[in-house]
Amino acid sequence: xxxxxxxxxxxxxxxxxxxxxxxxxxxxxxxxxxxxxxxxxxxxxxxxxxxxxxxxxxxxxxxxxxxxxxxxxxxxxxxxxxxxxxxxxxxxxxxxxxxxxxxxxxxxxxx
Amino acid sequence: xxxxxxxxxxxxxxxxxxxxxxxxxxxxxxxxxxxxxxxxxxxxxxxxxxxxxxxxxxxxxxxxxxxxxxxxxxxxxxxxxxxxxxxxxxxxxxxxxxxxxxxxxxxxxxxx
Numbered sequence: 001x002x003x004x005x006x007x008x009x010x011x012x013x014x015x016x017x018x019x020x021x022x023x024x025x026x027x028x029x030x031x032x033x034x035x036x037x038x039x040x041x042x043x044x045x046x047x048x049x050x051x052x053x054x055x056x057x058x059x060x061x062x063x064x065x066x067x068x069x070x071x072x073x074x075x076x077x078x079x080x081x082x083x084x085x086x087x088x089x090x091x092x093x094x095x096x097x098x099x100x101x102x103x104x105x106x107x108x109x110x111x
Numbered sequence: 112x113x114x115x116x117x118x119x120x121x122x123x124x125x126x127x128x129x130x131x132x133x134x135x136x137x138x139x140x141x142x143x144x145x146x147x148x149x150x151x152x153x154x155x156x157x158x159x160x161x162x163x164x165x166x167x168x169x170x171x172x173x174x175x176x177x178x179x180x181x182x183x184x185x186x187x188x189x190x191x192x193x194x195x196x197x198x199x200x201x202x203x204x205x206x207x208x209x210x211x212x213x214x215x216x217x218x219x220x221x222x223x
Contacts, residue, residue, distance in 0.1 A: 033211075043154070043199065043213040091153060099144055099156030100211070 004103035006092050012109045018080040021106045024073055025094030033100065034067055034077050035091040043091075049075065082110045113138060115202040117214030125222050130187040132217035134200035141203045143176060143183045144211065149196040157185075190221050 005024040013019050025032045034046040047057040049069045057067070064083070069075040079086055087110050093100040116135045124130050134143065142161040146154040158167055160176035160183060167174045173186045187194055197216040204210045 035213075042215040045211070045213075093154075098159050099146075100154075101156065102153040105153050 004092055004094050004101050006090075006103035006106050008106060009104065010107045010109075012111065013082055015083055015110055016081045017110075018078065019082045019086075019108060019110075021077040021090050021092075021108070023075045023077070023092030023103060025075070025092070026096075026101055027073065029094035029096045029101070030072075031095045032069060032075050033093045033095070034075070035093065035102075037089045037091060037105075046077070079108075082108075084110045086110050113202070113204050113210075113212055115200060115212050115214040117200055117217055119217055120215065121218045121220075123220045123222065124190050126192060127189050130190050130194070130219055132185050132198050132200075132219075134183045134185075134202070134214050136181050136202050138181070138204065140180050141205060141210075143180075143203065144201045145174060145183075145185055146199040146201060146213075147196050148199065148216070152196075154199060187219075190219070192221050192223055195219060195221050 004026055007022045031050050033048040036044045036046055044059055046059045047067045048055055052069045052072055065079055067077045087108055089105045089107050091102050091105045093102040118133050122130055142159055144159045145157040147157055148154045158174050160174055163180050164178045165176040171188045175184045183200055185198055197218045199213050199216045201211045201213045
């Protein structure tokens with residue numbers, strides 16, 4: 001199994017641009033999570049899906065953030081428009097029961 | 112909101128010394144998980160504790176879950192340079208996987 005696959009690994013974009021992060025969970029896992037990690041705030045849950053349905057998006061910072069899971073093997077996190085304070089590492093994780101398997105993350109820099 | 116407090120924030124040890132990180136919640140947890148993140152890497156699941164007073168071992172690592180299910184600890188015996196990284200506890204409050212709240216982590220450095 002290739003694990004949770006995220007793309008891109010690194011993204012540098014200008015303020016105001018749209019950014020789309022992608023995630024392919026482990027086949028058979030029914031829960032998918034998007035986390036953001038910064039030095040100041042640590043690991044924050046943004047949103048999670050169960051069986052492709054968004055269950056809790058209370059962690060999504062603002063309307064500029066949106067996430068979709070059109071099928072069991074793909075999810076996106078979109079930021080539009082991006083701002084410098086969105087700079088962070090964004091992790092996708094999936095799970096069936098118990099522990100989460102994290103992807104390698106996308107390091108986003110907004111300049 | 113629900114918070115999981117983790118101490119210490121940093122720990123520097125000499126290789127061969129022991130290391131302990133502590134996790135505390137103000138409310139009862141359904142279960143607790145532990146993760147390790149190497150520098151520049153992603154969190155990797157280590158273990159889940161579910162039962163009150165549970166103790167689990169993985170080689171030099173010992174994990175404990177408190178009797179009240181509000182606190183937990185990770186102890187590493189005789190640290191090695193390969194133990195370097197940040198150790199996170201993550202508390203589950205409601206049984207739903209979406210309620211996993213991560214502590215801020217303890218960053219361990221090991222001097223050879």
